[in-house]
Amino acid sequence: MTPKEALRTDRAPQPAGPYSQAIVSGDLLFTAGFGPQDPATGEIPASVAEQTRQVLRNLQAVLAEHGATLDDALKTTVHLADLTDFQEFNEAYREFFSAPFPARTTVGSQLAGILVEIDLVARVRD
Template sequence: MPRTLVNSDLFPPIGPYSHAVKAGGQVFVAATPGVDPATGQLAGPDAYTQTRQTLKNIAAMLASADASLQDVVHMQVNLVDVADFAEMNRAYAEFFTEPYPARSVIGVAALPKPGAVLTINAIAVLGGS
């Protein structure tokens, strides 16, 4: 199946992967941390701030693929500390309304970006809104 790289000037990937790829009428966004593209640093130390920045980053990648957060059908949140669930949820609710995307929340031991408390993956369907 052909796949197309989604243009992302947010920040360089920290490994041999693409931030986002279009294939089969969908956009697949890799695990994204809350890095502020203006500074290249995490937007803040807490789950609320990092969730907000992560969702802004995902929205920017989706916009490059002619999609939006409203086209997202599934997200996976990877939390270093599940005690941050409520703060992540508080920020998440600022970006989505019903019907919400399906979502998985997974507790992880660590993330590759030092200081990151979470990452979020997303799958969007083009023309899905």
């Protein structure tokens, strides 16, 4: 059985419950769903685009703890509070990824006080 290792960084929001920011098992890294809270200030941007950028910066920080980047992402799952925000979200999301883009699922979800949440799976080096 492949052991699992929890990753933690102060450069991303801390878990609000009994879960890890990310888990590495073998050559796969799984993140928790991250919202748009700035870990330094606690602030949450107003627009979907700015929230998306902050969520992706949070994910970058967690990946960096294992020497990975968003280029290592295989799959993302995106939760939007309002699917009519898809175009604005998608334009901001595109700024952080290059081809070949990770596979992605985008769903409408009830989110508590935020507009976007994203988690990802990445292939990493042991």
